[in-house]
Amino acid sequence: MKFLAITLIVHAPDQKPTRLRFQEVLDNAVLAEELGFDGFGVGERHERPFISSSPPVVLSHIAALTSRIRLFTAVTTLSLLDPVRAYEDYATLDNLSGGRLELIIGKGNGSAQRQLFHVTEDDQWDRNAESYELFRRLWREDRVTWSGRFRPPLVDAEVWPEPLQRPIRVWHGSATSRESVDLAARYGDPLFSANVTNPIEPYAALVRHYRQRWEFYGHDPAAAVVGAGTAGYYATPKSQDAIDTYRPVFEAGRAMQQKLGLTPVFTSVEDFAERSSALIGSPEQVIDKVHRYHEQFGHTVLHLHAEAGGLTDAQHRESLELFQRDIAPLLRKDIPDPPWPAAERN
Numbered sequence: 001m002k003f004l005a006i007t008l009i010v011h012a013p014d015q016k017p018t019r020l021r022f023q024e025v026l027d028n029a030v031l032a033e034e035l036g037f038d039g040f041g042v043g044e045r046h047e048r049p050f051i052s053s054s055p056p057v058v059l060s061h062i063a064a065l066t067s068r069i070r071l072f073t074a075v076t077t078l079s080l081l082d083p084v085r086a087y088e089d090y091a092t093l094d095n096l097s098g099g100r101l102e103l104i105i106g107k108g109n110g111s112a113q114r115q116l117f118h119v120t121e122d123d124q125w126d127r128n129a130e131s132y133e134l135f136r137r138l139w140r141e142d143r144v145t146w147s148g149r150f151r152p153p154l155v156d157a158e159v160w161p162e163p164l165q166r167p168i169r170v171w172h173g174s175a176t177s178r179e180s181v182d183l184a185a186r187y188g189d190p191l192f193s194a195n196v197t198n199p200i201e202p203y204a205a206l207v208r209h210y211r212q213r214w215e216f217y218g219h220d221p222a223a224a225v226v227g228a229g230t231a232g233y234y235a236t237p238k239s240q241d242a243i244d245t246y247r248p249v250f251e252a253g254r255a256m257q258q259k260l261g262l263t264p265v266f267t268s269v270e271d272f273a274e275r276s277s278a279l280i281g282s283p284e285q286v287i288d289k290v291h292r293y294h295e296q297f298g299h300t301v302l303h304l305h306a307e308a309g310g311l312t313d314a315q316h317r318e319s320l321e322l323f324q325r326d327i328a329p330l331l332r333k334d335i336p337d338p339p340w341p342a343a344e345r346n
Contacts, residue, residue: 001290001299001335003328005032005306005320006041006074006229009052018051022058028306029062031317033069035324038340039102040306041072046080046113056089063097070100070340074192074303075173077108079128080117082151083135084159091139091163099164102340104192105132106173106180123150125179132170132183140167169340171227176202178209185213190225193297198265199275203228204296211298225338227301228293232278234311234319235327239281243269246280249310279304283326290331300337 007028011021029040040062042055052058059071071093078086094101107128114120119127130148137144138159147153172184175194184191191210195203207226214224232249236242250269257264266272273280279289290302304323308316 001328001331002038002301002337002340003323004039004041004072004074004227004301004303005029005037006043006072006303007052007306008043008045008050008074009058010049011051012049021051024307025058026061026065029069030065031320032306033066035320036328037069037324038301039070039072040066041074041104041303043074044077044108045110046077046108046116047110048112056093059101060093060096063093063100067098068100070102071097072101073103073105075104075106075108077113078105078131078135079107079119079124080113081131083131084138084151084154084157086131087135087138087159088161090168091161094163094165094168095161101165102169102171104171104173107177109175125177126150128180129183132187136167136170136187139163174206176206178206181206181210182213185210185219186217188214188217188219188223190227192227192301193229193299195228195277195293195297196231200277200293200296203277207297207299224298225301226297226299227303228297228299229277229303230279230305231272231276232280232309233286233304233323234280234315235283235286235322236319237282237322239285242281243273245311245315246273252310283322286323286327287330291334294335300335302331 005028007025009025011018032040042058043052044055046053055073055076063071076086090101090103107124114124127150130150134146134148137146143156143158144154145156169190171190171192172180173192173194174180181191191207193203193207211221211224215221234242234246247269250272254264266276272278277293279286
C-alpha cells in the first residue's frame with residue numbers, strides 16, 4: 001500500500017495572512033517527503049473557504065522544494081477548465097517535477113464555482129467527459145484534430161510543451177457519482193474514492209460498480225486500481241488518548257456543519273471513529289480499520305490529511321511520525337501495490 005498526504009488549503013483570512021497559509025502547505029509537503037509519504041496532493045476549489053484555485057502553481061513550488069515525493073491534484077476540475085490550457089499547465093509541471101506528476105480529475109463541487117465558470121448542474125458531467133477526452137488526446141498525440149460542444153474545435157493543433165511522462169496516470173475522483181466511475185472504467189483508468197462524508201456502504205457500492213464497469217469495457221479485472229480517502233487521522237500509542245485529543249477537533253467540525261445548515265452524519269467522536277473512514281486510535285486500531293475497508297474496496301492507495309486541521313503542529317507531526325514508524329510498514333507488507341509510473345526516474 002502507498003500513502004498520500006492531501007490538502008484542500010482551507011483558509012480563514014481573519015486568522016492568518018494568505019502568504020503564511022501557503023507557506024504552511026509548502027512546509028507540510030516537505031515534511032511529508034521527509035517522513036516517507038509516497039505522494040502529496042493539492043485540491044482544486046474556486047470558492048470560500050478554500051484558496052486552492054491554482055494547484056499547478058502550488059505543486060510547481062513544491063516540486064522545487066522536494067526531490068522524491070509524487071505530486072497529485074485532488075482533484076483537477078476539468079468540468080470548469082479549458083482542457084488545452086490545463087494540458088499546457090500540467091505538461092509544464094510534469095517536466096519541472098522530473099515526471100513526478102499524477103492527476104486526479106473530477107467535475108468539482110459547489111454552486112459558487114459553477115456560477116463563476118458558467119457551468120450548470122445539467123452540463124457539468126458532459127463537460128468533464130468532453131474535457132477529459134481532449135486532455136487525454138493532447139497528452140498522447142503530437143497533433144490533434146477535434147471538435148466538441150463546449151470549446152472551439154482544433155484542426156491539426158500542436159500544443160506545447162511535450163510532457164515528460166507519456167502517458168501520465170490519471171485517476172478519477174468520485175464521492176457517490178456513477179458518471180465518474182463509468183468514465184474511469186471506460187478508459188481503463190484508476191478510481192479514487194472520496195470516502196469521507198458517510199459510512200462505508202455508498203463508497204463500497206461505487207467501487208463495486210467500478211469493477212463491474214471495468215470488466216464490461218473489456219479490461220483485465222486484476223488490473224483495476226483503487227485509492228481511497230480518510231475522514232481524519234490521529235493516532236497515539238493509547239487509543240483513549242487519541243479519542244480525547246481529537247474530541248474538540250470533531251466538535252468544531254460538527255458545529256461548523258450545523259452553522260452551514262447541514263445535518264451531521266456522526267453524533268460523537270466515538271461514533272465518528274467507529275463508523276466513518278477516520279483513523280483515530282492506537283496503531284493497532286488504525287491497521288485493523290484499514291484492513292476492514294480494504295476488504296470492501298480492494299484499494300492499494302490511501303490518503304491522510306496533510307495538515308493539522310485543529311490539532312497542534314506538534315500533535316500532527318507526532319501522529320504522522322507514528323504512522324510511518326508503526327502503521328505504514330505493516331500495511332505496505334500486508335497490502336502490496338504495483339510499482340508506480342516512472343518509478344525509475346525517482
